[in-house]
Structures are given as structure tokens and as C-alpha cells.
Amino acid sequence: MDIREKKSSMWRVVAASASGTLIEWYDFFIFGSMASILSAKFFPHTNPSAAFLSILATFGAGFVVRPFGGLIFGRLGDMIGRKYTFMITLLLMGISTCMIGLVPEYETIGYLAPLLVLLLRLLQGLALGGEYGGAATYVAEHSKKGTRGFWTSWIQTSASIGMLISLAVIFITRNSMTPENFDSWGWRIPFWASIFMIYISFVIRRRMSESPAFAKAKREGATSKNPLKESFGNRYNLKFVLLALFGPVIAQGVVWYTGHFYAMNFMENTMVVDSEQVITIMVVALLLGSPFYTLFGWLSDKVGRKLVLMAGMLLAILCFRPIYRSMYQTVDLAKKTELTAKMISTSQLHLKGAVIDSVYTTRKFYDDGTVLKEVTTVHLGQSGASNTEEDIKKDVSTVRSITVSTSAKWKLIFLVFIQIVFGTLTYSPLAAFLVELFPVRIRYTSFSVPYNVGIGIMGGLLPAVSVFLVTNAKRMGDTTFYLQGLWYPIVLAAISFLVTMVYITKKMTALHTD
DSSP states (O other), X not given: OOHHHHHHHHHHHHHHHHHHHHHHHHHHHHHHHTHHHHHHHHSOSSOHHHHHHHHHHHHHHHHHTHHHHHHHHHHHHHHTOHHHHHHHHHHHHHHHHHHHTTOOOHHHHTTHHHHHHHHHHHXXXXXXXXXXXXXXXXXXTTSOTTOHHHHHHHHHHHHHHHHHHHHHHHHHHHHTSOHHHHHHTGGGHHHHTHHHHHHHHHHHXXXXXXXXXXHHHHHTTOSOSOHHHHHHTSHHHHHHHHHHIIIIIHHHHHHHHIIIIIHHHIIIIISOBOHHHHHHHHHHHXXXXXXXXXXXXXXXXXXXXXXXXXXXXXXXXXXXXXXXHHHHHHTOSOSEEEEEEEEOOTTTOEETTEEEEEEEEEEEEOTTSOEEEEEEEEEEEEEOTTOOTTTOOSEEEEEEOBOOOHHXXXXXXXXXXXXXXXXXXXXXXXXXXXXXXXXXXXXXXXXXXXXXXXXXXXXXXXXXXXHHHHHHXXXXXXXXXXXXXXXXXXXXXXXXXXXHHHHOOTTGGGSOOO
């Protein structure tokens, strides 16, 4: 096979692996991107804040079980092969995602709704726990020495593309129907769409052959009979598993999710930016940042994995707080304010039998006149005798989301883009680093478990933990409450930076280049 044919073959391998990983990340991101909607659909409406925290916890639960998926599918991958294992994970993920779109709402089946969503979310997590390790191992075992960083970085790129597609599908669905229809049933379409993409990827993967390294080991009878025992019962190998976890993997999890999920939730919930503008900001930032995956993957082949990984960690530690302070100040609510009041006839408007006495609309502006925020406060008069206690409220407020100015929008795009670049630095070399840390016979298992503990548990819990820290700080009256959620990624990234700097040696980053 000449050089041109080898490159063509590698692109087919990358396409087969990345397509499945892209779709699996799409499935995962759909849930996170629609957290606000899902909280209203599957949890009680009495406490919106508690509902939102509950859906974030459900989202995080999918990450918590990922290490178990790594154990289950990693063992299968080391015993029966990479190809067949990540075909199973692909189907499991797609079916679970589609079924989330079929679950009736809380108002229809009560607490059974969040329980069903949680169960399907756990199945998603198990599937993704086995998917990435298989895809990255498959690509790496087809790559030549000195090119693994570049080729495996395409798998990382597929994660951002999966998020892009998820946001695009949500945006298109929203804008192809009325807000009422989207709220009623249209929000389910992005979940249903998963099944078609899964089918296409399954067909592509089915045509691929097993990785040459595993096929050779199987021919020679060198595969492991008990991958779990060899991976974690052997003290020598366990040392590398722990160093990988507390070194680059945890840092990658918290840095990457901060720039993607936390940034999006921060703009939509803390800054109250219009959801469509948030999607636009994220899409543009992701498009600008995605090429850096392959750039830094290639760079790690030249200068080493350790330097690239540490650069991403250090930049995140130093820059996260200034970045988020600047983001928050972009929509500073202490701007010019206008108050108008409109008296409404009691014969014109009623709220569940309660007479509406007056409506006050407060508009907050940028200095250039652009509407920043609009708050409508409805004051109720005396209610009829038929009202329940829940119907009678002294004050009903509807906060309409902030529409930021063009200059502010580009500033936010730039600030999110910087965070995405930090994520590419910590993510691009990671697959090659983990593959080369472990031998072929136990690679899938040894790779998958630390990766899914770091990315799944430590990274996946970031949205819920950070929102809790912000909410608690706000309740305590902290004027910088919006920054407190950042302590979680900063502290964990700092621990990982020290472990990587002190304990990860150059020799360790190339133990098994096959």
C-alpha cells in the first residue's frame, strides 16, 4: 500500500470513528442544551430553581455512570474487539436519546416522568462510557508512530461538532414553528432526530475492519482473559491509571466543560441573555475554536503531550475569573433605567379570577439606546372567592431575556472562544497520551476508566456544582456571586497541573507506541 492509499485508509478510519462519536456527543449535548426546557417539562413547576438544579443533577447522573460503562465496554473491547464494542454503544446511545423524546411530561404522569428520564440518562452515560475509549483506541491503533496526536485529535473535534449540530437542530426547530408548538411538542424533535443519524453511523462502522494492533494480538493469543484484573489489580498499571486520572484527565474534564456547558448556562441563566443569542454566540465560538483541536494534536506530536496539556491547564487557572467577570459586566444591569406604568381596566384582564390592578414595565437600556432588559410586573387587586391560595399572589413578575448589542455579542463570542481554545489544549493530546500509556491487551479498559471518571464524574458534575455555588453565594449576599462557581474547575485544574508537572515524565508519554 503506497503513502496515498495509507492516508486515504486513515481518513476512512477517522471518519468511521468520528461519525459515531459526533452523534453520541450530539445525543449528550441535546440534553444539556435543553436543560431549561426539560426542567419545566419533567419536574414540578412550584420551584423553578429547584427544577433546574434537578435537571442538572439528572444530566450529571449520566456522567457519574460513565466509569461503569468504561468497565463494561472496556472489558468487552479488550476481549472481543474494538469495532463490535463501539457499535453496541452507538445503538444503546441512540435508542436512549430517542426515547427521552417520547417520555410524557410531569403534568401527565407525575414523578414517573423524571424517573424515566433519569433511567434513560443513565443508559446514555453507560453507552458514552464505552464509546470514546473504543473510537480513540481504534484510530490510534491504525496510526503510525509520531502521528497519533494529529489523527486522534479528529475524535476530539467531533465532540465540538456534535455540540454545533445539536445547537443548530434546536435553532432550526425553534424557528420552523410557533413558540407555542415548540413548547408543546417541538422540543422533542431534536431527540427523535438522533435515530436517523445513528443508523447512518452504524452502517459506516459495520463496514470497517478490526484495528490491526488488536487483530495481531488476537492472532497471537496475546489478548487478556481478565482485563479488569490486569488493569486495576496490577499495582504497576494501577499507578498509571491514577496518574492519568489526577493528572491530565480531571483537568480536561473541568476545563472543557467550563468553556462549553458552563459558559452557555452562565449566559442564559445568570446573565439572562436571550436564548437564541446564546446559541448564536456558542455556534460562532465553536466554529472558530474547532480547528485548534487538530493544530494542538499535531503540535503534541512535535513538542510532546505534556507541554500542550499543561499550557491549557495553566491558562484556564489564571484566566477563568477575569473572563467571566468581563462576560458578566458586558450586560451590567446598572445602566440607564426607564419606568412606565399602565393602568388596566379590571374588566379587561384577569389572572385565574384575580383582578389585575396595574402593570408596570421597567426597561433597562445600554447607553446607545439598545434595550438591555425588560421586566413586567403585574400587581393584582382583590380576587374572587373562587380563587385558591396559589392563585392569589401579591406580585407576579415576568423577566424577558436580555438582548445584547452587536458589540457586546462579539465580545461574548471572543470570551467564549478563548475558553474553547483552553479546552482544545487540554483535550487534543489526551487520547494519544492515554493510548500510549497502556499496552494493547488492556488498553481499552485502562483508557476508558480514568477518562470516564475524570470527564464523567468530575467534569460532568461541573454544571450542577457550579450552579449550586453561585446560588448559595447569591443567597448569602455576595456581590461577586457569579464568579463563585468557577472555584470548582480552578481548584481541580490546579491539582491536575501540579500532578502533571511533577509526576508525568516524558518517558511516560510514550510507553507503548506499538
